[in-house]
Amino acid sequence: MQQIGLLFEELAISTPPQAKHAPIVLIYEYPLTERIRALLRLEDLFARMAHYLGAPDIHDHHAALTVLFEILEVARPDLKSELLQELERQRQVLTAFRDNPNISSEALDTALNEISEALNLLHALTGKLGQHLRDNEWLISVKNRSLIPGGLSEFDIPSYHLWLNQPTAQRQRDLQTWLEPFLPLRDGLAIVLHLLRDSGTPEAYTASRGSYQRTLAGVNSQMLRIRIHDAMITPETSANKYALNLRFMETDFHQRPRQVERDVHFDLTFCAI
Structure with missing residues (x-):
């Protein structure tokens, strides 16, 4: 980047x-488009997720899990294909700068490599975005309870109270595991938004x-x-x-x-x- x-x-x-x-x-x-609206929302959610995930407190990890559920809702399935198309188009645009003497070939190669890496990671994603969360019955039960104000109290869902009281490292590992399949999406949209902001x-x-x-x-x-x-x-x-x-x-x-x-x-x- x-x-x-x-x-x-x-x-x-x-x-x-x-x-x-x-x-x-x-x-x-x-x-001005629904696609860019979704990318901006996801950018904000990933930033919040990184903040909460890096903190040790149970309240931060509670916030991180609720943000993860928001990412699941915003990351619609067609975003992957849209990002793939846009990144491939931008790779072709940057490749055309190879003969421009005013552009650093080293910087250009690095930028093209970053785009290629993002493309490879997105291509490697299999199945529907977020399906790994939807297949986790416990997470979905927590997600459904989170929609109710105060619905994640320990008397509502004792297993969630148990998870919050696991060691900090264990909670962080779980959150990182659940977040991992979304990271290629995060990296791809970061490149697209960076190029978009620099375009005008x-x-x-x-x-x-x-x-x-x-x-x-x-x-x-x-x-x-x-x-x-x-x-x-x-x-x-x-x-x-x-x-x-x-x-x-x-x-x-x-x-x-x-x-x-x-x-x-x-x-x-x-x-x-």
């Missing part, structure tokens, strides 16, 4: 580093009195990236293949957000691969 980033940085326009103690600038991503160039816009609209006819985009230079303003995004509508909201965590009544400067990136 690092080499892919370095490769595309050679093609991108560099931006000056932020000054020390600069205010927080957040980037809000909005998917930010452009500056102004939302008059907190509102911005534009048509998207002729715009090829799978994801929007919105960067706002005011930490307490958030975008409400409504978009499809025909139009984009943005409303910038003044955020107060103690009352309902309201639309900003002043002009808002923001950067917008259309991403597509």
Whole structure:
């Protein structure tokens, strides 16, 4: 992944580093296709899973198991074939850069090797994604109880209470075993999202009195990236293949957000691969 980033940085326009103690600038991503929506959700779930899995506490491992159930629900079966197609297409695109003197051949080879490895691991996956969890009757019983608020109390499912009180190393081994078949999916989507984020160039816009609209006819985009230079303003995004509508909201965590009544400067990136 690092080499892919370095490769595309050679093609991108560099931006000056932020000054020390600069205010927080957040980037809000909005998917324009269901596939990218699923990949972004899975990216977030895998990150949370890694955090909880690495912690020793039973409450962290309880959270890790519930995240695993979310991964099972989001990782629809056709994602594997979609990732395979996209990674193969990107391999062909990068291969075309071999004769470009401005591209490091070493970085290019490393990026191509990472894509090839991800493709091989995805091809090696057999059966339906997540079937190993669905075939585990105990896990499915825990999953069903987890849908009930407080449904995993020890008097509801004593075997789960027993599992939580196994040694930390044992719980971590179990969680890693259950997670393992999803890892090729995680690695493949990480490459696709990295390439997608690097595919566009930010452009500056102004939302008059907190509102911005534009048509998207002729715009090829799978994801929007919105960067706002005011930490307490958030975008409400409504978009499809025909139009984009943005409303910038003044955020107060103690009352309902309201639309900003002043002009808002923001950067917008259309991403597509």
